[in-house]
Amino acid sequence: MLGPVAAAKGAPVRIGMISDGKTPVSDVSIQGRVADATVKWLNEHRSGIGGRPIELVKCDDLADPGKGADCANRMIEENVAAVVVGETSVPDSVWQPLHAAHLPVMLYGSGDAALLTDKESTFVLGDAIFPILGMPLQIARDKGVKKVTPIVIDVPAALGVWNLAPPLFEQAGVALDLVTIPPGTADMTPQMQRIASGGPTVVFIVGTDAFCITALNGLRAVGFTGQVSGFSTCISDATRKAVPGEALKGMIVSATAPVGTDNPSTRLYNAVATTYGKNIDTGDPNGMAMFSTVAGFQTALEGISGDITPATITATIKAMPEKDLPGAGGIGFRCNGKANPQLPAVCSRGALAATLDAKGHPISYRALGSEPIPN
Template sequence: MQESIVSRRRATARRFPRRSAGMLLAAPMALLLFAAACGSDDDSGSPTVDPSAAANALGPVDRAAGAPVKIGIISDGRGAAVDNSVQFDIAAATAKWLNEHHGGIGGRPIELVTCETQGDPGKGTDCGNEMVEQDVVAVAVGESGVGDAVAQPLADADVPVMFYGLTTPALLNDPTTFTVSDPNFAIQQLPIAIARQENLKKVTSVVIDVPALLYNVEELAPRLMREAGLEYQLIRVPPGTADMTAQLQGAAGGDAGIVFVVGNDSFCISAFNGLRAVGYTGKISAISQCITDATRKAVSGDVLKGMSVAASMPLGGDDPSTILYNAVLETYGQGIDATSSAARGMFVTFAGLATALEGITGDITPATVTAAIKAMPEKELPGAGGLKFRCNGKASPDSSAVCVRGGLTTTLDGAGQSTAFEVLGSSPIPD
């Protein structure tokens, strides 16, 4: 496999202008929504896979041959706030697996063209432009804080791009943009599904008050809750609020239904402890970023026990998707942390793109790749814990780019650790 590493901005003029940094205010929240799957912050290490299980998971040998097909890989890589450079390592390992066991793309070997944004919107736009200039046929992007900046030049050039997650409404309706996570699951569909399971009539959302969330919690959530027959209450709390008892007094009377918390871990710690302080004893749920080692230390185990939490992916366990992922890491990777959510997200996205292109024939161009992605039948999403995907524009009535319905959830034990992972909110995507 040939590999072209493109991680610097060129001095030549760009085909598309940079987007203002002011347009990327949603970036920190986008990262928050696609965060770790509730494992301990101290988890680390490489997988140990039974050789026969690994061989079965990897599939029969089917080596690619002929002229390579250029696939772009864009990651924030290593920046001031985050280090996702492992995404390049997992992309290389995934390409080797695909080239040896899945005939690459259309029988031809995958050649990676990579670009690092460093979490900077300008560099994100540069990376999108770079992929156009390098004539890639498609691009895969894992979790990114500058996804909008990456997506726009690719959308303008009609180069298909598969994201792990994207939240901007306009891009979620672009005809060559696709995402392998449900943008409505973590904040809307999860509390709706839990309320139905628990036979509750109301969802009370306690949400960190940042602009990036306003569309989700003030426009989208009320409609979805109403359609689900649920009463909806929104409690917006400014970031950095240490004592939330005043805001949460309304939850003490027992009519809150399920309380759903959205924020980073320090925000969620204040919310969980505030709910306990006002005497709330009902059901609590949260997004995955709420649960870190800091949360486990600061919040009582009896509050965490039984809490339902959104999970981006099933880190750990022995489900078939994890066996496959670990087999790829052990066979083709070197020193890749099996518990890294950033690595797993890139694997899901890149392997999902390749799965969508199974059976493609003839000329492989951005146009034929887009057509193949849209024509694919519903399939299991590799590495995603049993989630299925289909990119025909019908997974979400509001967002044609969405390829997945529902997501994963886990229930915490008394130590605040995840137990089993469950697919929730999923249903077949129609023709």
């Protein structure tokens, strides 16, 4: 699965990597371990970038705006050629200094309007709209329900994209009842009771696994019987342990990758994680999202030659043809600004949707909204 040996040689190409790391309310430290493992694989089997080895410069922003800016400034001081960004609660603090320095930035996903509308040097691999807004709308249509109730963690990274929601929902004839809850809220029963007594609705949860655990248990406690769905970050081993099976069975989750099933994407990721990594839970979608981001960055730069600088990296990514995004279950990506002309930083269309069994594992995946990206 790792492919033939094709070792990178010569002077390294320094690439930055920023994510939240471990904070009091969330833990995405797996992303740093996955980034290290992915870089080792790319350097040994995919010739790095332009035949040269990748040298990773990592920084955890700890979900703190000041630390996020510090991480960004460190990347500039360390003369990295580009930055890949994982899960971060402070995307604007991270992105602004990097953008001002004209450093190319690649992320798996973002709801920040400034990032999504950047035409210059920002590349968002995942469809920023469909997995959050399009999927609950599609579920509501499929179920014949006329209302969607998003339960969203109250942080800027999660809330930004919902500013685009009202006209989309109005056009679809579906009511929108947005419920925002601060991170770290221990008891969501009052909010869940209001939802349960508010008539038929499709619930869509957006937050960390800890946030989703509290929301799911709250919905169960008040006897909510409608369709529950959520963003990919909801489901982890912690969720499966903390939420009873009857609350997970039939839940529909947007997926960054086909985690938990046997397919080419997961076989490759598992091979990389077990060969080059340590302490990597391959069932954690945050890990596979980082694999897709780092491997997708390298895939977008296949064929680059000559000087490898922020400018040549940006130009090469913009000129790439459409390719399969590593680890994404067949979703294609192309960063020419035409996947969504209103959001030129976005590089793909559609997303995977997974239906869970009583153990919280996917029964199956299906691609929704995925279409070729034009020239």
